[in-house]
Amino acid sequence: MNLAREAAVLAILAASVSCTSVPPLAAPPTSVPQLATPAPELEAYRSDVEALVREALVKGRSFALLAELCLSAPKRLSGSKGAARAVAWAERTMRSIGLSNVRLEPVLVPHWERGETESLRVLDADGLPRERLSILALGGSVATPPGGVSAEVMVVTSFEELRARAAQARGKIVLFNRPMDPAQHDCFAAYAGAVDQRGRGASEASRVGARAALVRSMTMALDDHPHTGALRYDEDVAPLPAAALSTLAADRLAARVAAGERVRVNLQLSCRTLPDVLSHNVVGEIPGTGIEREIVVVGGHLDAWDVGHGAHDDGAGCAHCLEAARLILARGLQPRRTIRVVLFMNEENGARGAQAYYEGHLDELERHVLALESDAGGFTPRGFATDANPRAFESLRAIVELLDSASANALRVGGGGVDIGPLARSGVPLVGFRPDDERYFDHHHCERDTLDNVHPRELALGSGAIAGLLHVIANLPQPLRRNPQPVPAPSR
Template sequence: MLLKNRLRHWLLAAATLAAAPAMANNPVAPSDSATIKQIYDNALTSTKSYEDLRYLTKNIGARLSGSPQAAAAVEWGRQVMNKMGLDRVYVQEVMVPHWVRGDKEIGRVLSGQVGSTDVNIAALGSSVGTGESGLTAEVVEVHNFEELEKLGKKKVKGKIVFFNRAFDNTHVQTMAAYSGAVDQRGGGPVAAAKLGAVAVIVRSMANEIQDVPHTGNTRYQDGVDKIPAAAISTKGAELLSKQLKNDPNLKFYMRMTCENLPEVLSYNVIGELKGTEKPNEIIVVGGHLDSWDLGEGAHDDGTGVVQSMEVLRLFKDLGIKPKRTIRAVLYMNEENGLRGGRKYAEEAKAKGENHIAAIESDAGGFTPRGFGMEATPAQIQKALTWKPLLTPYGLHEIGAGHGGADIGPLKGQGTVALIGFKPDSQRYFDYHHTDIDTFETVNRREMQLGAASMASLVYLISQYGL
């Protein structure tokens, strides 16, 4: 026991010495550590954010832009923040796309050797449909755009292009694997259509071999034919690839009744606590209120929404008076248009608002690891001086990184630092954009720790700026 006590004291002393130079460059009040402890204590013992998530996912459900559920989520978010007694709660008009999936999709491999095999597919967001009778054609498999170009029109015209580039699972950070594969989903249909393809199938954006298709948005281009585009489960992709090797002339049948309807008026929802000393310096914390129409949008991005509101609740419940203004923004239409993020930035610029930081939670409700910053070296260095206050709570990864899609349009407006909340990423792409992204997959404590992490960083920025 004595040895353990000595070791504990030595480690504490070493940590204090290591932190001393950083803390000296950015003095903080002794009370800051106590305030952050209060934030965590409150977040971990309150079930408010978890019950909010339960209501959003179970009572409202999937919330694709333009849907009645998205409209219900707007009203829900407004009511939840109104009940907090904030200084201001308001909505911000934004026109959004209205895409509907239609009937459950049908995908079928038609091989002369093994017969007919059903596979799970899901239409990609913004895709056109196949028509009521569906579409049947031969398949050509590619792994990248270079392979597609080498095939040329002669080998692609009239066929379905199958993009089968898997995640590079040597990446420890799964977001890097996603970034290395997602271009085939976004740009695949246009590239294939230019060569005369009649449809596109894209391997799902997932690490694991599973039988769940992962949807996500795709993009079309003016002057290029719009062709149907679907995601196929990773298990289905493996099967299709294997059968193609044995039977290059096999065909694929797909039926999708999705369609794009006229745009719909929707809203961002915003709650605000006014700063006591520098109210014109604004700190945003946010997530996106919309989700894909599959599942319940729990990790993507229900957790980000309730964590952002929880930041304001923690300040109110603990009586913390922010020196700078804090806004929680529940953005609409991140998934298939980013209209909410663009609208917020557009109005902020028109009003001449001064945003000093924007924090986004859109990577799931998993165990916190830190924050990635799109910021100046000086801003990153200042955030690093707070590591001694944050590392006891597991926030070790603080440095340059990705901010977030919704806050991205703020870039270039003054010296705003764009900050992405970084939870552990290993399980995120099991659920991302699928029908298994449900409330039950969210661990309450992990999500609460994330809210407390965000609130702690917001508190420090509010106190000392960037």
């Protein structure tokens, strides 16, 4: 999950700490019927929902699907051969589980490669390399010159501090070292409060004349695993090479600098950006019966960072979506509305798949009744977050209470996710799957995001929960009330 690009989503996530408040959105009239669904009416779905969860636990394929993806395409950053393999796997898998209208929808994606050289070394008084620290180049970073950049480290914890000490920053390598706030019990909110350093640190450092940027890894774990992720360069400054430093390495460097030592380091990166590559979103459907023109979207992203297996981010989301659809088919539950599985490309470093889906389906977005995204890992479900208007929120809350057997009965105010984000412009209510998040950032964007760190039952419960929610939404007599449209849809 790359939230750097979606500040608005982050702000909503940061605010989503209570399940009792509802979003302060007006609910203007639209052309869709407006009835909130009464809870007793929903009880009729309970046995189906519980059967879906049971099927997921007893005869489910969640972990098998995830294992296939992780083993056949562990490295699948946009533009890579692994990404192409993941697309082929997704298409093949959608057909094998019985989805209809399976197709590839084109997306032109960025193609960044890490390269062979990636090192950060502390220099001794004679300028000779000594201790080697654990880093990963940030996605999108430029390379250093051959031989690297050697300079003194300056440590800051905010852009404000950097600007206030701008004169000192000239010629330095700036280490952005503000930790994710451990007081935040919501780890995504803690991430949202720190990730500006990764996304914008290099540009801010460039603006004050620094030579490179280092960023404390976005995790609360104290260990030696660096966590990568995307940066964006502002257009008005020279791009600086930038890398993530493990939290332990960041603490060690910062402690020495705080003790008054002048710490010089040498940073070498050989990463590069190649020409854009044609890739694809992968789409398949369970066609509806009766109100098949109305569409419920469920999605995750196929691409992943080039470290670990992308198991939690977002192999788990892909497995959730595919398995949820498979469960509905396996139970013989013919939905009234069409359920559309979309496995997006390029969530991590561009969100071009999200934009392509939005632009490619403008003429039917009015018929999208809900979009659900799973991009928060494969841990035990807690429930869902949504940006839905108050009336739809109340309907969703009553539906989510049916998901008790999947431990997914909490509904909170929050964002749906990066890939379905653009659909908000057309008033589609967005829902994000929310599993337990305490371990997520231990694995996120780092070597530890591997298959063996996903628990088969936890993953299966997520699939069951999502299947249950999809089943109810796809069969409700009336669709949910649409959201107000904050941004007018562009004319075609």
